Amino acid sequence: QQQVKQSPQSLIVQKGGISIINCAYENTAFDYFPWYQQFPGKGPALLIAIRPDVSEKKEGRFTISFNKSAKQFSLHIMDSQPGDSATYFCAARGYSGAGSYQLTFGKGTKLSVIP
């Protein structure tokens, strides 16, 4: 079974600090690695995504670092703010046949940024 392992399960960071969430995968056929952000009472929303031929992608304060040889990728949130408090899911896209793809999600990390 395809899996994406995410850690930590929860994270508390002080305002202005760096939040780091890690994910690992086994299936080398995964071809996209997105991160989703979910606020309480809302559905997940795409935050940032990376392809495996790129080692790093940055969008504002959010950066994905990708290590293809180690089969690991991580989300870094610089200058973390209380508004970043949310649950973050990493995911990986895999081909499931007949032209279709599926996302496999990690179990999520609940981030709390304290003032």
Place this chain on the structure above:
Amino acid sequence: DADVTQTPRNRITKTGKRIMLECSQTKGHDRMYWYRQDPGLGLRLIYYSFDVKDINKGEISDGYSVSRQAQAKFSLSLESAIPNQTALYFCATSHTGQGFNEQFFGPGTRLTVL
């Protein structure tokens, strides 16, 4: 803006009852998905559909069925609800195309089975 709408938002029901969760979208996307979210387990795919005539099982389809009534509507049914189907259910949509196609999620339906 409610591009992906789910009804009801909350539902409490009893074991053995039949339940239908509905999803509508105004994004014009052809692909629709149903996920289940449980604390500590992340999001797991129940069923997905790439057009009106296409229905595919996901990771955890047992105990569930779906119907794609139109391109914009995708409903999830629990024929005989059981307590371990208590969860948060999300509908999502995406379009077909090259590259990574973002999935857009609805606001979710919280289902409690007593």
